[in-house]
Amino acid sequence: xxxxxxxxxxxxxxxxxxxxxxxxxxxxxxxxxxxxxxxxxxxxxxxxxxxxxxxxxxxxxxxxxxxxxxxxxxxxxxxxxxxxxxxxxxxxxxxxxxxxxxxxxxxxxxxxxxxxxxxxxxxxxxxxxxxxxxxxxxxxxxxxxxxxxxxxxxxxxxxxxxxxxxxxxxxxxxxxxxxxxxxxxxxxxxxxxxxxxxxxxxxxxxxxxxxxxxxxxxxxxxxxxxxxxxxxxxxxxxxxxxxxxxxxxxxxxxxxxxxxxxxxxxxxxxxxxxxxxxxxxxxxxxxxxxxxxxxxxx
Amino acid sequence: xxxxxxxxxxxxxxxxxxxxxxxxxxxxxxxxxxxxxxxxxxxxxxxxxxxxxxxxxxxxxxxxxxxxxxxxxxxxxxxxxxxxxxxxxxxxxxxxxxxxxxxxxxxxxxxxxxxxxxxxxxxxxxxxxxxxxxxxxxxxxxxxxxxxxxxxxxxxxxxxxxxxxxxxxxxxxxxxxxxxxxxxxxxxxxxxxxxxxxxxxxxxxxxxxxxxxxxxxxxxxxxxxxxxxxxxxxxxxxxxxxxxxxxxxxxxxxxxxxxxxxxxxxxxxxxxxxxxxxxxxxxxxxxxxxxxxxxxxx
Numbered sequence: 098x099x100x101x102x103x104x105x106x107x108x109x110x111x112x113x114x115x116x117x118x119x120x121x122x123x124x125x126x127x128x129x130x131x132x133x134x135x136x137x138x139x140x141x142x143x144x145x146x147x148x149x150x151x152x153x154x155x156x157x158x159x160x161x162x163x164x165x166x167x168x169x170x171x172x173x174x175x176x177x178x179x180x181x182x183x184x185x186x187x188x189x190x191x192x193x194x195x196x197x198x199x200x201x202x203x204x205x206x207x208x209x210x211x212x213x214x215x216x217x218x219x220x221x222x223x224x225x226x227x228x229x230x231x232x233x234x235x236x237x238x239x240x241x242x243x244x245x246x247x248x249x250x251x252x253x254x255x256x257x258x259x260x261x262x263x264x265x266x267x268x269x270x271x272x273x274x275x276x277x278x279x280x281x282x283x284x285x286x287x288x289x290x291x292x293x294x295x296x297x298x299x300x301x302x303x304x305x306x307x308x309x310x311x312x313x314x315x316x317x318x319x320x321x322x323x324x325x326x327x328x329x330x331x332x333x334x335x336x337x338x339x340x341x342x343x344x345x346x347x348x349x350x351x352x353x354x355x356x357x358x359x360x361x362x363x364x365x366x367x368x369x370x371x372x373x374x375x376x377x378x379x380x381x382x383x384x385x386x387x388x389x390x391x392x393x394x395x
Numbered sequence: 396x397x398x399x400x401x402x403x404x405x406x407x408x409x410x411x412x413x414x415x416x417x418x419x420x421x422x423x424x425x426x427x428x429x430x431x432x433x434x435x436x437x438x439x440x441x442x443x444x445x446x447x448x449x450x451x452x453x454x455x456x457x458x459x460x461x462x463x464x465x466x467x468x469x470x471x472x473x474x475x476x477x478x479x480x481x482x483x484x485x486x487x488x489x490x491x492x493x494x495x496x497x498x499x500x501x502x503x504x505x506x507x508x509x510x511x512x513x514x515x516x517x518x519x520x521x522x523x524x525x526x527x528x529x530x531x532x533x534x535x536x537x538x539x540x541x542x543x544x545x546x547x548x549x550x551x552x553x554x555x556x557x558x559x560x561x562x563x564x565x566x567x568x569x570x571x572x573x574x575x576x577x578x579x580x581x582x583x584x585x586x587x588x589x590x591x592x593x594x595x596x597x598x599x600x601x602x603x604x605x606x607x608x609x610x611x612x613x614x615x616x617x618x619x620x621x622x623x624x625x626x627x628x629x630x631x632x633x634x635x636x637x638x639x640x641x642x643x644x645x646x647x648x649x650x651x652x653x654x655x656x657x658x659x660x661x662x663x664x665x666x667x668x669x670x671x672x673x674x675x676x677x678x679x680x681x682x683x684x685x686x687x688x689x690x691x692x693x
Contacts, residue, residue, distance in 0.1 A: 351605065
């Protein structure tokens with residue numbers, strides 16, 4: 098058995114770090130992730146440089162990613178304008194983001210959900226057919242402003258997305274990390290049984306310590322692709338000071354111990370995790386990195 | 396649906412803290428746990444004061460526990476001599492500990508497994524019949540010295556225990572925390588189907604971030620009683636610097652979000668968690684405490 102891991106540290110992780118990371122340092126980490134065996138990396142996002150100066154080197158990072166043979170690098174965008182820029186800069190796969198919650202979508206990308214779907218229509222038309230365009234459904238389980246998202250609301254959004262383009266990969270994002278496996282199970286169960294769609298992804302946050310349990314719940318429902326972040330890098334803008342994405346090394350540990358192949362070399366991964374988690378002002382997460390370090394120096 | 400939580404912070408947590416905690420401070424925390432709704436607390440262990448000075452106030456703590464109406468306090472012991480002392484000091488329920496691994500048992504309690512079983516026979520004979528004597532099977536999944544424990548080895552030990560006394564509660568302890576849900580599922584599945592025994596407990600460590608996922612796996616197999624430690628207090632002597640038991644507040648979060656009643660008031664629990672995790676030289680774990688603190692101050 099095999100699982101596909103998508104490393105989102107260079108985007109979701111780096112964007113949460115206040116101190117600007119030198120482009121060379123980012124490239125070193127991306128190279129390390131690639132060398133450890135990760136072949137899908139969300140390397141950056143094309144966004145307003147003013148809003149997110151940390152990612153203002155997106156063009157250089159995309160070029161760097163394109164040099165890594167066999168690496169499917171993906172770039173996050175929230176509108177057609179930035180999608181155009183990202184494709185011009187060489188992005189091979191785009192990730193479009195829209196929230197299930199109106200309030201979150203408005204605060205996150207300054208668009209209503211309907212406006213976002215119009216952007217999506219344009220992006221779907223320009224996306225290269227060689228790989229499916231990915232859609233991140235943010236706040237798919239719970240919204241920091243509106244609370245629990247109903248399953249039917251998410252189902253309706255998925256329906257609208259698939260009506261615009263069926264050639265997509267759909268990522269369910271637990272933005273707040275405030276959800277337990279029960280809700281993850283219920284949502285994926287419904288999605289997978291109701292939609293004739295194979296490319297499901299789960300994007301877990303570990304803010305409340307449920308990340309690994311939630312990933313396992315999604316796996317049991319048939320999800321085969323998971324996002325995670327090296328060193329647990331990332332944050333939660335709605336609970337400042339809290340850690341973010343589930344840590345790649347913890348997810349690798351889980352799957353490998355269950356005899357599910359991740360294609361990742363743990364020792365090489367830990368070296369990158371050490372570098373990434375030492376970045377100034379970085380908030381880190383996960384437990385495996387520290388446990389293995391402690392046991393090896395004991 | 397309901398789950399039974401056994402708070403082990405005052406024993407497993409405190410014993411891992413190097414700086415001696417004043418008896419009054421311990422009592423304050425135990426009272427806080429009780430007030431938050433926890434009705435089963437492993438309050439101390441009767442052991443050699445030289446080996447574990449932190450717990451040398453066991454007699455006073457047992458007396459204190461006996462004043463909490465309706466609280467089933469339990470006391471850990473590793474041999475008949477200390478069991479006699481604990482009962483004399485007023486202990487109402489004992490927890491006997493034996494490891495599945497010979498090497499670990501020898502290092503942990505300086506007895507062979509066979510010698511431990513002889514101690515167990517004596518303790519079973521002296522234990523009050525009002526509540527079942529509990530047996531902790533340490534290293535039931537994995538040993539820091541011998542590695543993975545085979546299911547049949549654990550089955551054989553359980554068989555030997557039940558042949559001596561059938562009126563027991565059996566706790567499967569993931570001493571290293573190095574196990575994934577797959578192994579937890581396999582072991583409990585076999586134990587529950589092969590033994591006519593209802594009182595199973597799971598004692599999870601979160602050293603590798605698998606604690607919550609492992610508890611959920613045990614729950615799905617039919618386990619209804621779980622150990623946890625306030626603030627994630629506790630450590631791992633085999634990976635010094637690593638955190639220990641799964642945090643009570645994370646476990647309460649998991650179960651309550653799944654509509655499984657824990658009987659615990661989260662706000663009152665967080666107050667105790669804050670006190671416990673502020674103990675000098677304490678290693679803490681868990682995520683819910685920090686996430687809720689951050690979100691409330693955001």
